[in-house]
Amino acid sequence: MSATDDVARMLTLVPWLLERPGASIDEIVESFGTDERTIRADLARLDFCGLPGLGGGDLFEVNIFEDRVVVRMADELRRPLRLTPREALRLVLTVDAVAEAMGDDLPALRSAVDKVRTAAGVPDGVQVQLESEGLGWVAPVRRAIAEGRRLRLSYQGRSDDAPQDRLLDPWALHVAQGNWYVQGHDHRADDRRTFRLDRIAELTVLDEPTTHPAPAGPLPEPRYAPGPDDTTVELVLGRPARWLAEVIDAEELDDLPDGRRRVRFSTDALRWVERLVLMGAGHVEVVAPVELGADVRAEARTALGRYG
Numbered sequence: 657m658s659a660t661d662d663v664a665r666m667l668t669l670v671p672w673l674l675e676r677p678g679a680s681i682d683e684i685v686e687s688f689g690t691d692e693r694t695i696r697a698d699l700a701r702l703d704f705c706g707l708p709g710l711g712g713g714d715l716f717e718v719n720i721f722e723d724r725v726v727v728r729m730a731d732e733l734r735r736p737l738r739l740t741p742r743e744a745l746r747l748v749l750t751v752d753a754v755a756e757a758m759g760d761d762l763p764a765l766r767s768a769v770d771k772v773r774t775a776a777g778v779p780d781g782v783q784v785q786l787e788s789e790g791l792g793w794v795a796p797v798r799r800a801i802a803e804g805r806r807l808r809l810s811y812q813g814r815s816d817d818a819p820q821d822r823l824l825d826p827w828a829l830h831v832a833q834g835n836w837y838v839q840g841h842d843h844r845a846d847d848r849r850t851f852r853l854d855r856i857a858e859l860t861v862l863d864e865p866t867t868h869p870a871p872a873g874p875l876p877e878p879r880y881a882p883g884p885d886d887t888t889v890e891l892v893l894g895r896p897a898r899w900l901a902e903v904i905d906a907e908e909l910d911d912l913p914d915g916r917r918r919v920r921f922s923t924d925a926l927r928w929v930e931r932l933v934l935m936g937a938g939h940v941e942v943v944a945p946v947e948l949g950a951d952v953r954a955e956a957r958t959a960l961g962r963y964g
Contacts, residue, residue, distance in 0.1 A: 665690070666698050672729040680721045689801060690829045691873060699725060724893045790836045791852030794829065797838050797853070801826045807840075810858035811851055820856045824849070827870035832879050832905070835925055837878040841868035850878045880905050880924035887945060889929055893917045894939030900932055917942075930955055 666686060673679060675805070684695050701957045702718050770872040784936050800807050807826055812819040823843040835852055842849035848871075893900055901909060908920040923929060926948060933940045935951045942949035 667700065669695075669698055670702065670727060673725055677726050678724045681725065684725065686783075686802075689870075690884055694874060701926050702727070731766075776825075777896035790856070793859050794851040794863050795855055797829055797926060801828065803861075804866050806862045807838075807863045808858075808860040808862055809851065811856050813855060820844075822849075822851070824851070825866035825868045828875050830908060831876075831878050835880060835928075839875055839878065840870075841866075842921075863877050877945045880923070883924060886922040886924050887926060888920065888922055889945065889948065890918065890920045890943040891929075891933070892941040892943060893919065893936065894941075897939035898938065900936055903932070926951075 669684070669688070675685075676683075678925065681692055681695060685692050688956050699718050699720065719726045719728070797807065799805075807824045809824055810819040810820040812821050824838070824840045825843070826838050826840040828839050830839065835854060837850050837852055839848065839850045841847070891900075892912070893916060895915050901917055904919055904920045904921055906919040908918075910918045912918060927946060932954050933942060933948075934956060942952060
């Protein structure tokens, strides 16, 4: 599992625990689809996380009593935030991504984002987030994993001439290079397999229970395999946006003399790249392809226009 997965899980873990004070370690492990060692390591790291400065009043407070977890926030973190329109856009994009990944009802988190939308003048029902291919299958796959139920897939891989029927005992969902994946035991191959959600033509959650549980320990992270029809993307990341390189499986990565970072990679998910560039908040230059830069500028004008 990558550092990016670790950070994404920890960012989601805090609001999840705030909504469920006293949740047990077993409940957390089940909800996040990982193991006890990973969750305990996350909780230990959270004790060192908080506001810049890392003073005693700036850190999370994590308490574990007989395997039940309570997280308290430093008082500083409870003060109202004053966001610029650009910061508000980034916040809404980020929380929408968390909501997709978890699929959970987090009332406090959603309430906070609704307030940001209202303050920024975003009308009800307007979604700033860009669509992701395969997103429609995320909810049923998560439900199957949580309930321990088998999936029937009609799946067309890159080398298949037509969709093939597969039976899968699902273990975990992942995101890599802008694509959603499900890992599990494929009964046709009688082995572990990884399937891209945007290549699923049909999906059914069966009443049959799974018979092949996930192996102990973290699952290997899916890696994006470039195809012949992919687009080569080149971005230059300014200092405030250098962190975006952590979520890109770059084929070339160069640190420039002025502190910026140049990344080149192949993808078939240009809408995902648009989202990354927008989250760079003006600190990402699109070098290629030219049409991607034009699409990003148009999307940014539309999104920011909603803020008045």
